[in-house]
Amino acid sequence: MEKETILIVDDEKEIRDLIDIYLKNEGYKTLKAENGIAALELLKNNNIDLILLDIMMPKMDGIQTCMKIREEKNTPIIMLSAKSEDIDKIMGLTTGADDYITKPFNPLELVARVKSQLRRYLKLNEFKKPDSKNGFIEVDDLVINVNTHEVKIGNKDIKLTPREFDILRLLAENRGIVFSIEKIYETVWKESFMESENTVMVHIRKIREKIEQNPRKPIYIKTVWGVGYKIEN
Structure with missing residues (x-):
């Protein structure tokens, strides 16, 4: 069975590459974008099963990107952010995110969250x-x-x-x-x-x-x- 494709959206190349390594080790396919605008372009031309979306990014931040995605797609979104205050978590969830994890995060925990969201999304039946x-x-x-x-x-x-x-x-x-x-x-x-x-x-x-x-x-x-x-x- 073909593994799912995950879009990694973060303006920090080191974080994109780190997440990419862990996800590929689990057999997932990955695409990477450095901001929301680039992410939306990739979504137009690829079948994406889950999105890891940083909140603080230039050009178009994660909140704006999430809202734009939700106008057309139900793809699971996990927000990434260095902020840990409750208000940031609530804002992310109420704009359409499915989950939220704060930086610095344990990559193994992130992989577990990804698997959980994919199980839910792919087994709605x-x-x-x-x-x-x-x-x-x-x-x-x-x-x-x-x-x-x-x-x-x-x-x-x-x-x-x-x-x-x-x-x-x-x-x-x-x-x-x-x-x-x-x-x-x-x-x-x-x-x-x-x-x-x-x-x-x-x-x-x-x-x-x-x-x-x-x-x-x-x-x-x-x-x-x-x-x-x-x-x-």
């Missing part, structure tokens, strides 16, 4: 089958196309990141069931839950901002205080 024969899930005016990852409310297209889509799909396919933050994290991220309340809550908030007319009074994703979240029957 592990979700239970949708409750519609045609691959559509409908909740009032909200329509989720499982096959194309498109979401609509009425005639309006809703742009969701891959994580946001997975969370919405999980809740919509299991209407009436309350999912704890821990269960959402372990099901969607496919990793053990380790103090990740903030991560899930940020994603829920972003979904509500996109699908709810009034995010403070949601009609789709309900909060069950002290328990978790659900979509009503």
Whole structure:
């Protein structure tokens, strides 16, 4: 089976080359770019399975690049940054990144994160089958196309990141069931839950901002205080 292709985007050549060595040792194919503009060009002409994206870069930084990628692609993105403050992590995740690792990082940990994201991305069919024969899930005016990852409310297209889509799909396919933050994290991220309340809550908030007319009074994703979240029957 042909190994996946990973795009390494970092303005520091030493870091690009270091990551390249470790990924190639695992059998992955790699492409390298020194800034966001070069990365977007490579994405146009190549099939990329995952992107490692530095935040602090000249010309077009990682946040801008991530937002541009998310306009068209659901490719997993792991942000790289020398900053470790929570606000930087949250900003990266809310602009569409799937994971975040701070520099200096252990290359073996980075490889483990890459493998985890690729497993999740390439095995979305592990979700239970949708409750519609045609691959559509409908909740009032909200329509989720499982096959194309498109979401609509009425005639309006809703742009969701891959994580946001997975969370919405999980809740919509299991209407009436309350999912704890821990269960959402372990099901969607496919990793053990380790103090990740903030991560899930940020994603829920972003979904509500996109699908709810009034995010403070949601009609789709309900909060069950002290328990978790659900979509009503």
